[in-house]
Amino acid sequence: MLVHWEGVPMSLVGSDPDLSVLGLPESLDEVDAAGLGEVVVQARRAGALMEWHRLRAMAEVFERLVAPFMDSDQRVYDAHARAANEIAMMVGRSQAGVETELMDAAHLFAGLPHVAQCLHDGVIGGGHIRTVIARTALVGGQEYAPLVDQELADALRRQGSWSLQRLRDVCDRIVFRHDPAAVRERRKAAEEGRRVWAENATDGMAILHASMTAENVRVAAARIDALASSVCESDPRRDGARRSDAVFALLSGELFECQCDRGDDCDATVPAPAMVQATEAQVIIHVITEAATLEEPEPEPEAAEAAVAESDSVDKSGPEPTTKRAYSPRHSGVGFMDGYGVISGDYVRELAQRTGAVIRALRS
Structure with a gap:
């Protein structure tokens, strides 16, 4: 068991380190x-x-x-x-x-x-x-x-x-x-492991977090922006505040309103939260991959059976073998999502199967 740092003099705990050992000057006055x-x-x-x-x-x-x-x-x-x-x-x-x-x-x-x-x-x-x-x-x-x-x-x-x-x-x-x-x-x-959680912040505020797939975040963010931008130019809120209010309106179903003081002269057309349609919140996600990745990978029973046979043939009395995964030489592919990074072939195929997905061949 570790030993507690009890009884250590406060002068030692709070003493300044020797910065010269790290190649740093003790003072910046002469630098x-x-x-x-x-x-x-x-x-x-x-x-x-x-x-x-x-x-x-x-x-x-x-x-x-x-x-x-x-x-x-x-x-x-x-x-x-x-x-x-x-x-x-x-x-x-x-x-x-x-x-x-x-x-x-x-x-x-x-x-x-x-x-x-x-x-x-x-x-x-x-x-x-x-x-x-x-x-x-x-x-x-x-x-x-x-x-x-x-x-x-x-x-x-x-x-x-x-x-x-x-x-x-x-x-x-x-x-x-x-x-x-x-x-x-x-x-x-x-x-x-996707989830939603909240934490308290200061001054009566709190923070709501949600983890979800990258494309769903894009869709959600687009709907938030579409509703938040439906106010007129005289709305006094900052962009972040309007987007925060738009999130609450979308989650609670409450009315989202322009907060300008122009009365009947306000030209904002604010939809009800439930009426923010896909046409108002267009989302374009660019993914680059090979054509073969769009095809479902072949099942890998032979690789799995080979791994089982190999484990059965290992001398149980000897040292434990290095961990191995069984997968065929023909893997499931890979893709690159703009603004996100490398994604697996399974993820690419999920995106390709979404309603409205457009697949185009790129030619050099």
Whole structure:
């Protein structure tokens, strides 16, 4: 069990670190304008290095206190919860959040060591590494994991900026090349986990969240915009406020009205929420894919039977074989949704079957 940080002198906890060790100046008073940019770059690298050390320590906690009980279905959960609880009390975070981070850190250093080194070297930051971990969660334990790790690390070290969208797309493309089934499984899990939840904000406000498929978000957003934009130019609300009121009207069925003070001179034509038709809320989603992806993939019984036969032939007394997924060489395809990124072939076919979908051949 971890040891609480009780009895640590407050002077030690609150003491300022030696910034020179990280290559940072103690004061910015003597730094000129050009030097400030260098300080920003070095501080970013230092932050990435500190994040690497933090996650490395989390991975070590998992390795020492949780991994030894992995063969016991009951004790592994006890060990995991106990370790997370100790760290959560130290850093003032929820136990559930720390439990997830312990697993993420273990996945990073055990399955993606080259990517972890990119964090250590300041190539990427903490926000990037969380995206990488999330997009490669199903890679752990697979025989192709070292290839994904190396290819992703090579991509990260190429010159250029990394937005989270671009990073997600690169991760998906690399994983898909090695295991199309992983992308399909993640898509299925994400769709099954869609939900609606609310949280309180400050000053009497609250926030309503909803997760759904990307195309449904586009449709919902278009209806919201169509209703919100039906007011006249004298409506005093900001765009965000009008869209918020439009969401409530669409969900509750209450009347959405223009709030200008022009009276009978108001020229707004505001439809009832239930009457916001598709013609008023047109949605265009561009998806690029190969023609073969639109065809339903052939069933894969032969691949599954081969995997079962292989597992039966393995010497049960020897070490446990590397986890493998069974899928045929002819995978189900892949697509790219504009404004979103890489999507699986199953998702492409779902979009193609929606009412009103238009399929055109692109010629160079």
